[in-house]
Amino acid sequence: MSVLVVGSVALDTIETPFGRVEDVLGGSATYFSLAAGLLDEVRLVGTVGEDFPKRYRQLLARRGVRVEGLSVQKGKTFRWSGVYRGDMNEAETLAVELNVFASFDPRIPPVFSDSQHVFLANGSPRVQRAVREQLRSAKLIVCDTMNYWITNAPEELRALLKEVDGIVLNDQEARMLSGSRVLIDAGNRILDMGPRLVVIKKGEHGALLFGAGEPFALPSYPTAQVKDPTGAGDSFAGGMMGYLASCGDFSLEDLRRAVAYGTAVASITVEGFGTSSLEAASRGDVEGRVGKLRDMLRF
Amino acid sequence: MSVLVVGSVALDTIETPFGRVEDVLGGSATYFSLAAGLLDEVRLVGTVGEDFPKRYRQLLARRGVRVEGLSVQKGKTFRWSGVYRGDMNEAETLAVELNVFASFDPRIPPVFSDSQHVFLANGSPRVQRAVREQLRSAKLIVCDTMNYWITNAPEELRALLKEVDGIVLNDQEARMLSGSRVLIDAGNRILDMGPRLVVIKKGEHGALLFGAGEPFALPSYPTAQVKDPTGAGDSFAGGMMGYLASCGDFSLEDLRRAVAYGTAVASITVEGFGTSSLEAASRGDVEGRVGKLRDMLRF
Numbered sequence: 001m002s003v004l005v006v007g008s009v010a011l012d013t014i015e016t017p018f019g020r021v022e023d024v025l026g027g028s029a030t031y032f033s034l035a036a037g038l039l040d041e042v043r044l045v046g047t048v049g050e051d052f053p054k055r056y057r058q059l060l061a062r063r064g065v066r067v068e069g070l071s072v073q074k075g076k077t078f079r080w081s082g083v084y085r086g087d088m089n090e091a092e093t094l095a096v097e098l099n100v101f102a103s104f105d106p107r108i109p110p111v112f113s114d115s116q117h118v119f120l121a122n123g124s125p126r127v128q129r130a131v132r133e134q135l136r137s138a139k140l141i142v143c144d145t146m147n148y149w150i151t152n153a154p155e156e157l158r159a160l161l162k163e164v165d166g167i168v169l170n171d172q173e174a175r176m177l178s179g180s181r182v183l184i185d186a187g188n189r190i191l192d193m194g195p196r197l198v199v200i201k202k203g204e205h206g207a208l209l210f211g212a213g214e215p216f217a218l219p220s221y222p223t224a225q226v227k228d229p230t231g232a233g234d235s236f237a238g239g240m241m242g243y244l245a246s247c248g249d250f251s252l253e254d255l256r257r258a259v260a261y262g263t264a265v266a267s268i269t270v271e272g273f274g275t276s277s278l279e280a281a282s283r284g285d286v287e288g289r290v291g292k293l294r295d296m297l298r299f
Numbered sequence: 300m301s302v303l304v305v306g307s308v309a310l311d312t313i314e315t316p317f318g319r320v321e322d323v324l325g326g327s328a329t330y331f332s333l334a335a336g337l338l339d340e341v342r343l344v345g346t347v348g349e350d351f352p353k354r355y356r357q358l359l360a361r362r363g364v365r366v367e368g369l370s371v372q373k374g375k376t377f378r379w380s381g382v383y384r385g386d387m388n389e390a391e392t393l394a395v396e397l398n399v400f401a402s403f404d405p406r407i408p409p410v411f412s413d414s415q416h417v418f419l420a421n422g423s424p425r426v427q428r429a430v431r432e433q434l435r436s437a438k439l440i441v442c443d444t445m446n447y448w449i450t451n452a453p454e455e456l457r458a459l460l461k462e463v464d465g466i467v468l469n470d471q472e473a474r475m476l477s478g479s480r481v482l483i484d485a486g487n488r489i490l491d492m493g494p495r496l497v498v499i500k501k502g503e504h505g506a507l508l509f510g511a512g513e514p515f516a517l518p519s520y521p522t523a524q525v526k527d528p529t530g531a532g533d534s535f536a537g538g539m540m541g542y543l544a545s546c547g548d549f550s551l552e553d554l555r556r557a558v559a560y561g562t563a564v565a566s567i568t569v570e571g572f573g574t575s576s577l578e579a580a581s582r583g584d585v586e587g588r589v590g591k592l593r594d595m596l597r598f
Contacts, residue, residue: 182386205504214595216521224484256598296516297517
């Protein structure tokens with residue numbers, strides 16, 4: 001099978017207590033693609049400017065990502081710059097230049113229109129809904145969102161939640177969207193808004209899955225090598241969706257296992273700056289971590 | 300076997316978004332005792348004032364706690380009052396009256412001196428060391444601590460850490476004690492300070508265990524019924540130590556399983572105000588939750 005992602009492709013400047021990198025390959029759809037690409041074919045729909053380095057496009061293609069849907073627009077590529085301090089659980093955004101991403105109006109290329117597994121990375125719920133409209137044969141559509149949309153486009157977001165199968169969001173967003181501070185309660189309330197799957201990402205504290213029987217909790221993969229958390233959440237979603245696409249089914253067992261794949265891939269991402277460790281990883285590395293996680297949790 | 304605990308017995312006034320209770324049975328040694336008492340015999344060493352209600356002493360005894368070491372001093376019982384707001388992850392202390400606990404100088408009754416499993420609940424590291432000195436035949440001594448001692452008695456605490464087998468502390472305390480913001484790193488650094496076991500409690504996010512092979516992470520038991528988090532940490536320690544005492548061994552497997560027992564018992568505690576749901580629980584309830592946790596984590 002394959003998994004289609006629609007989202008941002010960016011050039012990131014990142015600083016953490018462990019170093020700094022400038023104008024490296026970033027964006028939600030990028031991390032998702034490299035992560036899911038470890039497990040299945042990926043179809044990327046995004047937009048970049050004329051300054052987008054050719055080597056980045058080649059890198060994506062080399063990692064199993066189909067880039068026909070990555071359009072080049074007149075202007076500059078989306079740029080994000082941020083710094084992580086202290087426990088690195090949250091980035092402080094220093095600068096955002098939307099550039100060509102400001103007018104991103106995604107058109108699904110006809111060759112991708114049969115996509116069955118779809119991830120709508122963080123973006124305007126209006127745009128996410130417009131994409132959803134173009135994908136009539138999808139079997140599993142999962143979206144992300146962020147605080148900005150929860151506050152500024154609550155009605156569009158509510159409408160989107162009735163049209164998708166799942167949502168992946170972080171703990172703060174889940175609390176904000178649900179109005180509940182207890183995460184187990186928050187997840188159940190979001191289920192009531194429409195999706196049949198809700199995944200709450202908690203960074204170093206792991207993830208919660210709702211909609212596959214009783215709530216399912218998984219700790220993060222215990223790595224001490226956290227260098228840069230950028231893209232961890234999108235990598236998680238990529239690992240999860242890539243696994244589901246590769247097995248082609250959504251049994252409760254598959255969904256839980258998919259959370260473990262997301263967890264494993266995210267732990268690889270945070271061990272290097274930007275996409276570096278994700279680029280160097282193999283499916284075997286992911287399987288190895290899933291196996292270690294499974295063994296760890298036998299008690 | 301049995302497990303001995305030295306710590307506070309208090310009267311608590313607690314407010315959470317779900318209600319308020321006044322002068323209810325509380326204190327670290329109380330929660331620990333009721334929790335461990337679900338799994339093995341408990342020996343409690345503490346002090347209360349003349350105002351300590353007889354029914355609370357009877358309650359402890361009825362729940363399998365030996366109370367010969369609970370001395371009554373002239374004066375009033377330790378009182379604590381606190382409120383939980385928002386996500387209830389942290390209490391805001393409104394008032395503390397140490398009363399008789401201010402001069403707590405624990406003497407281990409001769410009938411308890413053969414104790415092999417010991418928990419030194421949060422208290423002055425000087426007092427914790429003095430207790431440790433009285434327990435020469437102990438096989439497993441585990442301590443707790445808090446921010447106050449990390450800041451105000453760092454040398455006594457460092458000395459204590461060389462004399463105990465384990466420490467159980469929360470995530471903030473672990474970061475403070477280790478100087479590391481990444482918890483997996485923090486746990487390893489605390490291992491280097493002496494204890495062969497380190498458990499970091501993360502409240503609703505579960506727990507981390509260091510010293511039993513690779514770091515071991517467990518999510519919390521997914522309950523949506525969190526009414527009052529008071530005593531969750533001490534209940535966790537009680538469940539953990541009670542399990543270890545009941546199986547009498549400390550294999551890697553036992554240690555990991557002990558963390559699951561602590562997790563299960565803590566989840567029971569937070570579902571009621573004060574000690575109420577812990578009082579109503581049975582060993583079967585704990586086993587049931589451990590089993591559910593084990594099943595949940597098979598993927």
